[in-house]
Amino acid sequence: MMFLKKISATRARACVRSSITPLGSERISFHEGCGRILAEDVQALCDHPPFDRSAMDGYAVLAGSTFYATPENPVRLRKGEEARRIMTGEPIPSGFDAVVMIEYVEDLGDEIRISRSVVPGENVALRGEDFRQGEIILRKGRVLLPHDIGTLVAAGITKIKVRRSPRVGIISTGDEIVDPARIKRWNGAERGKIPDINSYTLSSLVGGAGGIPVRCGVLKDDPDVLKSTIKSYTGFDLLLITGGSSVGDRDFLGKVIDELGELLFHGVAIKPGGPLGFGFINNTPVFILPGYPLAAIVSFELFVRDALSIMQGLPPKIPYESLTAKLLRKIPSQVGRLDFVRIKLINEGGDLYAEPLGSGGSGSIGRLSKADGFLLVDEPLEGIDEGETVTIYRYPGSQEVRA
Incomplete structure (x- = not known):
């Protein structure tokens, strides 16, 4: 297996989609x-409804007895025999076929006076309709x-x-990663330490995609520890492991997964998220996600979400609302690479514009929270020119488009 030999996003997506099968019920x-x-x-x-019932408060009547009733020429009916008081939702009494609304009825004691005619079935919800x-x-x-x-x-x-909802194990790796739940007050005082952003973010993404997230903690960058611990994680329908996905001195995950099972690819031509890997351990699909939060999120949106959809019997697709806007600034890209670009939407005089947000690097998760959505620069393109109309996938709950 060649590690970090990048394949196209199209090929990687096809590999994921063809390898995942729906779960049971x-x-x-x-x-x-x-x-x-x-x-x-x-x-x-x-x-x-389980029976003919009144759709209005009023009186149940035989429609024929109200014909020609008008405010100028009202019809009188005897209570009980020719008209019965009825409330919304109550069964229509036997022998009656319509309801006169209470607004058109005057109570005269033993009689009522009706100032509007009705036809059979009027103001009646029929059984089984x-x-x-x-x-x-x-x-x-x-x-x-x-x-x-x-x-x-x-x-x-x-x-x-x-x-069945997929049960997803989520593992963070890295000597520098610290679980924020164990920190009383995070103020950056622990030099060289970083809070475990990924497992909490991925848990929310998994839950939103219909899965059951299970956070499995943080593992150190030790190949023996990684191998023995990951091997012990059973009972999951899917494993997500973040960090250690590149080819640095302490990036062991690719080899660990390949030794425990089979790594189908490691490295995808996307930005951000290039070190993405995918394979199987004992028939359980495993994604190796980049350690940088933005890259991990992009990898989830473009690949992991597909797997979760297929497991639940759904067609894989981007679930967000799509809309079109004019691009305010050129976006450079590279032929053969799929780019994920964060977008701020701007409404000027009724025209919608898309402003690309600066990358800030794959570790810049705060910039993602400022985005209204994203666009994808497809693999055949060298970029998108300013002024072109583009498709934006808008995040639910994003701020109103500002004028």
Whole structure:
């Protein structure tokens, strides 16, 4: 295996996508389903509504008895026999087929006076008009939303079959890395030490992509320790290991993974994130992610997210809203390389512009928090000229586009 012999992003993505297979499924209670992915079609166990019911507060009537009723020529009906008081959601009494809204009714004691006619079925929600027993109400592959949970309740469903959420082990490596949970007050006083940014950031990314993140701590840059410890991590559907991914004197991960299993590639023509690696240990897919936070995040967005999607039976794609804007400044690139560029969006007179943010290096995570989104400079391009229209992937919750 050649270490850090860079392959194209297209080839690396194809390798990941062809190597990952969907996980199995499990049955869960319906109320645990929000955000999960259905593994089978769901059929209603009952009609909804389960009976003809009133859609308004008013009086249940036989529609024919109200014909020609107007404010100038109202119709009188006897309570109980010809009209019955009814509230929204209550069953329509036998012998009645419509509801007159309370706004058009005057109470006269034993009678009511109606100033508006209705037709059969007016203000009535008919049994099964939402869905019928046996009807497919939710399709396989759907990511369940909050209102879907309500639909399941209405359909009489208590258990659903969903894709199993990938359990992801996250490991940081590096003699200089310190878990911030063990630091009472981080003030940079420990010279040469860096807080473990990656495992916390990756945990959030994994959770947002439908996985179950498990932080496994920080390992020292010792090949024997790395090998024995990583080998002991079992029961995960995916492993993410950050740091030690390049070819420096203390970058051992590529060789460790290749000795424990098989390293399919190590080095990708992307910026940032070039030292990315991918392989398998005992049938468990493993990503070696760069130690610099921005490079680790980019590697996740472009490659790890694909793997998590496929494991859950979803098509791999960038999940963010896309929009177009004019580029304010030229972005240089290199043919054959995929570039990830952070973008600030600017609205001037109704026109949307994209301002590239300075790189600040792969370790500059703070600059990413100032970005509204990103664009990708594709491999065939030498760059993108100022003024060109580009596609921006906008982060959810990013600040409003400033004028």
